[in-house]
Amino acid sequence: MEYLERKVNDMEIKQKLTSLLHSRIFQIIIFGLAILVILPVIITDNFFLYVLTLICIFSIYAASWNFLANSGQGSLGHAAFLGLGGFSSALIGTSISNGINGLLGTVIMPIGALSVTIQILVLIVGGLISAGIGFLIGLACVRLKAWYLAMVTFGFSVIASTLSSQFDAITNGINGFAPTTLVPRGFPFYILVLSFTVTSIAVMYLIMKSRTGLAFRAIHGNEEEAKMIGINTAKYKLIAFVISTFFAGIAGGLNVYFLRFVDNSIFAPANSFLPLIMSVIGGLGTVIGPIIGSVFWVSIQQILALPSVADYLHSSLGGFFPGLSNVGPPISLIAIGIIIVVIVIFEPKGLVALLQKVYNYIMLKTKSKAEIKPK
Amino acid sequence: MDITAPTIMLTLIWGLAIGCIYILLATGLNIIFGVMKLVNFAHGQLLMISAYLSWTISVSAGLNAYAAILVSMVIVAFIGILVERLTFRRVLGTDKLNEIFVSLGLIYIFENIAMLIWGTNSLQIPSPLSGLNLYFSGVSITYDRVVAVFVVIAALIAFGLLIKKTKIGLAMRATSQIKNTAMLMGINVEKIYMITFALGAALAAVAGGLYGIIFSFNYQVGAMPTIIAFAIIILGGLGSIKGAIVGGLLYGITEQLATLFINGTWGSAVAFALLIVVLIIRPHGIFGEKGE
Numbered sequence: 302m303e304y305l306e307r308k309v310n311d312m313e314i315k316q317k318l319t320s321l322l323h324s325r326i327f328q329i330i331i332f333g334l335a336i337l338v339i340l341p342v343i344i345t346d347n348f349f350l351y352v353l354t355l356i357c358i359f360s361i362y363a364a365s366w367n368f369l370a371n372s373g374q375g376s377l378g379h380a381a382f383l384g385l386g387g388f389s390s391a392l393i394g395t396s397i398s399n400g401i402n403g404l405l406g407t408v409i410m411p412i413g414a415l416s417v418t419i420q421i422l423v424l425i426v427g428g429l430i431s432a433g434i435g436f437l438i439g440l441a442c443v444r445l446k447a448w449y450l451a452m453v454t455f456g457f458s459v460i461a462s463t464l465s466s467q468f469d470a471i472t473n474g475i476n477g478f479a480p481t482t483l484v485p486r487g488f489p490f491y492i493l494v495l496s497f498t499v500t501s502i503a504v505m506y507l508i509m510k511s512r513t514g515l516a517f518r519a520i521h522g523n524e525e526e527a528k529m530i531g532i533n534t535a536k537y538k539l540i541a542f543v544i545s546t547f548f549a550g551i552a553g554g555l556n557v558y559f560l561r562f563v564d565n566s567i568f569a570p571a572n573s574f575l576p577l578i579m580s581v582i583g584g585l586g587t588v589i590g591p592i593i594g595s596v597f598w599v600s601i602q603q604i605l606a607l608p609s610v611a612d613y614l615h616s617s618l619g620g621f622f623p624g625l626s627n628v629g630p631p632i633s634l635i636a637i638g639i640i641i642v643v644i645v646i647f648e649p650k651g652l653v654a655l656l657q658k659v660y661n662y663i664m665l666k667t668k669s670k671a672e673i674k675p676k
Numbered sequence: 677m678d679i680t681a682p683t684i685m686l687t688l689i690w691g692l693a694i695g696c697i698y699i700l701l702a703t704g705l706n707i708i709f710g711v712m713k714l715v716n717f718a719h720g721q722l723l724m725i726s727a728y729l730s731w732t733i734s735v736s737a738g739l740n741a742y743a744a745i746l747v748s749m750v751i752v753a754f755i756g757i758l759v760e761r762l763t764f765r766r767v768l769g770t771d772k773l774n775e776i777f778v779s780l781g782l783i784y785i786f787e788n789i790a791m792l793i794w795g796t797n798s799l800q801i802p803s804p805l806s807g808l809n810l811y812f813s814g815v816s817i818t819y820d821r822v823v824a825v826f827v828v829i830a831a832l833i834a835f836g837l838l839i840k841k842t843k844i845g846l847a848m849r850a851t852s853q854i855k856n857t858a859m860l861m862g863i864n865v866e867k868i869y870m871i872t873f874a875l876g877a878a879l880a881a882v883a884g885g886l887y888g889i890i891f892s893f894n895y896q897v898g899a900m901p902t903i904i905a906f907a908i909i910i911l912g913g914l915g916s917i918k919g920a921i922v923g924g925l926l927y928g929i930t931e932q933l934a935t936l937f938i939n940g941t942w943g944s945a946v947a948f949a950l951l952i953v954v955l956i957i958r959p960h961g962i963f964g965e966k967g968e
Contacts, residue, residue: 370773441952448906452907452955453955456907459945578780630788631788632788632792634784635788635792637784638781638784638785639785642782645774645778646763649774
C-alpha cells in the first residue's frame with residue numbers, strides 16, 4: 302500500500318516535471334539565461350558587464366525585500382542586512398585568504414578552484430550571519446505591524462551603522478577597507494553573480510509556491526484570519542524574515558566583492574529604500590518584478606551618468622540651476638519619485654502588470670487581424 | 677568639555693530648544709495620523725522646504741526672519757493641500773504599505789527639487805537676534821533658542837485652542853474617532869482631511885523656520901527629524917498629543933545628555949534602541965491604545 306502511494310507520488314512528480322520542462326515559461330527562462338551567459342562573451346565591453354553584474358546583485362537584494370513584503374512585513378532597514386552580509390563576508394574572506402597566504406608563504410592569493418570555493422563559502426557564511434542576526438531581530442518584529450515594523454527595522458539599520466563605526470578596530474567601518482580579491486573581476490565574477498542570482502531567485506520562487514509561501518500570502522491577506530484557520534503566524538513571519546535576511550546578506554557580500562570596497566555608508570537609509578523602490582516599480586509580490594525594477598533603476602542611473610548624456614543635460618539645463626555642477630542625478634531622482642507615486646496610485650502591480658497589458662493588447666490586435674484577413 | 681553644573685544646565689536648555697522643534701513636527705505628524713490614520717514619512721521634507729522658503733523670503737525680500745516664517749507657513753500649508761489631494765487621498769484606505777511608498781516617492785521629489793533650486797551648499801537664515809546672548813548663572817544661550825521655545829509654546833497653544841474650541845476642531849475630533857459616523861453627522865470628511873493635512877504642514881513649516889534660524893541646513897536635513905519625530909510619537913503612542921510633547925522633551929534632553937556623557941555618535945543609536953525596547957514590550961507605544 303505504502304509502496305503504491307509512493308509510486309503514485311513519484312509519477313505525479315514526474316508528470317509535474319515533464320509539464321514544467323515543456324511549458325512556455327520554462328523555455329523562455331532557459332533561453333533568457335543562455336542569452337545572459339552568451340551576451341557578455343559577444344559584447345566584450347567592460348561597462349556592459351559592469352551594468353549586468355550590478356543588475357544581478359540588485360535583483361537578489363530587491364527579491365529578498367519583496368519576499369519579506371509578501372508575508373506582509375515591509376522593512377525599512379534592509380540595508381542593515383546588506384551591510385551585515387557585506388562586512389562579515391569581506392572580513393572573513395580577507396582573514397581566511399591571509400591565513401592561507403601565511404601557510405603557503407605567498408603574497409598573492411592563488412586564483413583557481415580553491416579561491417572560487419572560498420569565495421562561495423564566504424558569501425554563504427555572510428548570508429548565514431546576516432540571517433542569524435535577522436532571526437534575533439525578527440523575534441522582536443513579529444508582533445509589530447506596518448509603520449511600527451518599518452520604524453524598528455529602520456532603527457536597527459541606524460544602530461548597525463553606529464556599531465560599525467564604534468568598533469572600528471574590528472570592522473574598519475569608518476575609513477572602509479578593500480576585501481582580498483578571490484574571483485577576478487569581469488566575466489568570471491559575472492558568472493559567479495549570475496549563478497547566485499539564478500539560484501537565489503529560484504529558491505525564493507519555489508518557497509513562494511510551496512505551502513509555506515501559501516501561509517505567507519494568507520498572513521499578508523489578513524493576519525487575523527490566517528491565525529484563525531490555524532496558521533502559526535509568528536512562526537511563519539519569522540521564517541520569512543530569516544530567509545529574506547539571508548538573501549539580503551548574500552547580495553551584500555556580492556556587492557562588496559564587486560565594488561571591492563566596504564565602509565559604513567552601506568548602512569545608509571538610501572540603501573534601505575532601494576529594494577523597496579525596485580520592487581514597487583517592477584511589481585510587488587511577483588518574481589519578475591524586482592528584476593525588472595532593478596533593470597529599470599540601474600539603467601536610468603547609468604544612462605544619466607554617461608558622459609555624453611551628462612554633458613548634454615548640463616549644457617541644456619545647467620543654465621537654469623547655477624548652484625549645481627551636475628543636474629543629472631537630481632532630475633533622475635525626481636523622475637523616479639514621480640514614477641513611484643504614479644505607479645502606486647494608478648498601477649499598484651507595477652511595470653509587470655503594465656507590460657502584461659501591453660502584451661495582451663498587441664496579441665488581441667494581431668489575433669483580430671488574423672481573424673479578419675481570411676474573410 | 678568638563679561636566680559641571682553649568683554645562684549640564686546648558687545641555688538641558690539646548691535639549692529643550694531642539695526638543696521643541698521635534699515636538700512641533702511630531703504634533704503635525706500626530707494630528708494627521710489621528711484624523712486620517714495616515715503616516716506621512718515625507719513630513720520632514722516639508723520642514724526642509726519651509727527652511728529654504730524662509731531663507732529666500734528673508735534674504736531676497738529683506739523680511740524679518742520670524743515674519744518670513746509666517747509667509748512660508750501659508751505657502752507650505754498650500755503645498756500640503758496639494759500633496760494630500762494629488763497623492764495621499766488616492767491611496768487612503770488601501771494597503772498600509774502604499775502610504776510608505778508614496779511618502780518615499782515624495783521624499784525623492786522634494787529633496788531633489790530643493791537641490792535643483794537651492795543647490796547643495798548649507799544655508800542658515802540670518803536672524804535679527806543673531807549674536808545676542810542671554811546670560812544666567814554662568815552659562816550663555818543665544819536669544820534665538822529662547823525665542824524658539826516661546827514660538828513653539830505659542831504655536832502649540834494656538835493649535836490646542838483650534839482643536840478644543842472651534843467647530844473645525846470638533847469636526848476633526850469627531851472624524852478621528854469614527855469616520856463613518858462623522859460622515860453621517862454631516863461632516864465633510866474630505867474637507868476635514870484637507871484642513872488637517874494643511875494644519876500639519878503648517879506646524880512643520882514653523883518647525884522648519886525655527887530650525888533654519890538655529891542650525892544650518894541643506895536639502896537632506898528633513899530625513900532625520902522625521903524619523904525622530906516618528907520615534908517620539910511612537911514612544912508616546914500614536915494619536916496622543918500629550919505623549920508627543922512629553923516624548924519630544926525627553927528625546928531632546930536625552931540626546932543632548934548622551935552627547936555630553938557618552939559620545940555624539942551614539943545619540944540616535946541610543947534613542948532607537950530605547951524605541952525598539954519599548955515596542956517589544958508594548959507594540960503600540962507607551963500611551964497608545966490597542967486600536968487598529
